[in-house]
Amino acid sequence: MINRERLCRTFMELCAIDSEPKGERLMADRLTKLLLELGFTVSEDGTGQLIGGSAGNLFARLEGSGAGEALLFSCHMDRVVPGRGVRPRIAGDYIVSDGNTVLGADDASGLAALLEGVTALKQAGLPHPPLELVLTVAEELALVGASHFDTGRITARACFVIDAAGPVGEIVLRAPEQVKFAATFHGKSAHAGFAPEQGVSAIQVAAAAIGRMKLLRIDEETTANIGSICASGPTNIVPERCELQGEVRSLQADKLRAQVEAITAAMEAAAREFGGRVEIRVSPCYPSYTLGEDCNPARRAARAAERVGVPVRFKSTGGGSDANIFNSRGLETVVLSCGYEGVHTTAERMPLEQLELLARWVLAIMTGGGE
Ligand SMILES: [Zn+2]
Numbered sequence: 001m002i003n004r005e006r007l008c009r010t011f012m013e014l015c016a017i018d019s020e021p022k023g024e025r026l027m028a029d030r031l032t033k034l035l036l037e038l039g040f041t042v043s044e045d046g047t048g049q050l051i052g053g054s055a056g057n058l059f060a061r062l063e064g065s066g067a068g069e070a071l072l073f074s075c076h077m078d079r080v081v082p083g084r085g086v087r088p089r090i091a092g093d094y095i096v097s098d099g100n101t102v103l104g105a106d107d108a109s110g111l112a113a114l115l116e117g118v119t120a121l122k123q124a125g126l127p128h129p130p131l132e133l134v135l136t137v138a139e140e141l142a143l144v145g146a147s148h149f150d151t152g153r154i155t156a157r158a159c160f161v162i163d164a165a166g167p168v169g170e171i172v173l174r175a176p177e178q179v180k181f182a183a184t185f186h187g188k189s190a191h192a193g194f195a196p197e198q199g200v201s202a203i204q205v206a207a208a209a210i211g212r213m214k215l216l217r218i219d220e221e222t223t224a225n226i227g228s229i230c231a232s233g234p235t236n237i238v239p240e241r242c243e244l245q246g247e248v249r250s251l252q253a254d255k256l257r258a259q260v261e262a263i264t265a266a267m268e269a270a271a272r273e274f275g276g277r278v279e280i281r282v283s284p285c286y287p288s289y290t291l292g293e294d295c296n297p298a299r300r301a302a303r304a305a306e307r308v309g310v311p312v313r314f315k316s317t318g319g320g321s322d323a324n325i326f327n328s329r330g331l332e333t334v335v336l337s338c339g340y341e342g343v344h345t346t347a348e349r350m351p352l353e354q355l356e357l358l359a360r361w362v363l364a365i366m367t368g369g370g371e
């Protein structure tokens with residue numbers, strides 16, 4: 001029922017549409033048109049204006065043609081930078097970009113699988129429950145699009161976000177909470193040649209603070225990273241300002257707090273030691289979630305994967321997705337793996353076989369029947 005050629009065509013068309021975060025207008029328009037043609041009602045929310053983007057989240061609904069409770073599928077419309085001017089092509093068993101941009105399989109593979117699944121469903125006249133879709137903007141900016149979506153509009157109680165790395169058949173049941181931190185180190189400027197002893201180097205304080213931190217892999221469930229350090233000035237002035245930005249993630253709330261406290265303490269200790277000062281701002285990005293293998297969407301996804309003939313594997317992930325937002329609002333949401341490789345790099349590629357399996361998996365979930 002899945003038409004591989006049509007699926008590839010849709011996938012490559014979507015990849016070729018410019019759709020970096022906050023610049024999803026063309027993608028939203030194209031998807032709206034395709035969904036209307038498939039019989040969905042489609043509406044766009046006001047998130048675009050709220051976040052300074054060109055488009056809002058799309059909410060689409062297709063009435064059911066049989067029994068069964070509504071199902072929600074969700075993908076994001078944006079992709080990481082560089083994600084404009086993508087030129088997808090088939091190379092052997094893969095679809096690749098020309099190497100100057102990402103491919104955008106994250107998350108065009110999910111979008112294409114959804115469109116193909118519904119197209120196949122309608123062509124074959126298969127009974128299906130009501131289908132709801134949330135297609136988000138700015139997912140790659142710490143889930144900001146989904147966090148503005150009014151989840152009260154969703155009637156489905158089993159939700160599937162199609163947006164994980166890994167071979168088709170993997171079902172994500174756990175994802176970490178994330179917080180970001182930003183710190184400004186204040187030193188004291190002085191002439192670096194005449195009177196350096198009168199200065200306090202903000203760069204030196206920041207470096208000492210970083211030296212005191214444990215970073216990257218903290219334990220099995222916890223990670224931490226400094227992503228940015230900024231200070232600039234002439235070499236003959238002791239620098240008075242240096243800014244740091246970083247993040248901490250953990251599957252366990254207490255471990256996350258402990259790591260944030262350790263990082264904060266390291267920065268304060270370094271500032272004291274050098275006679276400088278530090279201002280620290282910690283901001284939560286999204287909460288964690290943990291679901292059981294027997295929750296409604298996990299059971300449905302596992303049964304559908306068995307029908308498609310791919311191995312089922314339940315897993316946890318180190319990355320956030322819109323499922324973090326949906327779960328925090330009381331909607332049981334699992335994430336389905338898409339089969340894409342090299343995600344968030346210009347070497348990103350989509351195995352043709354995995355794209356087809358993904359569409360078959362999505363179709364099998366849609367036709368899984370009531371439970
Ligand atoms: Zn993604």
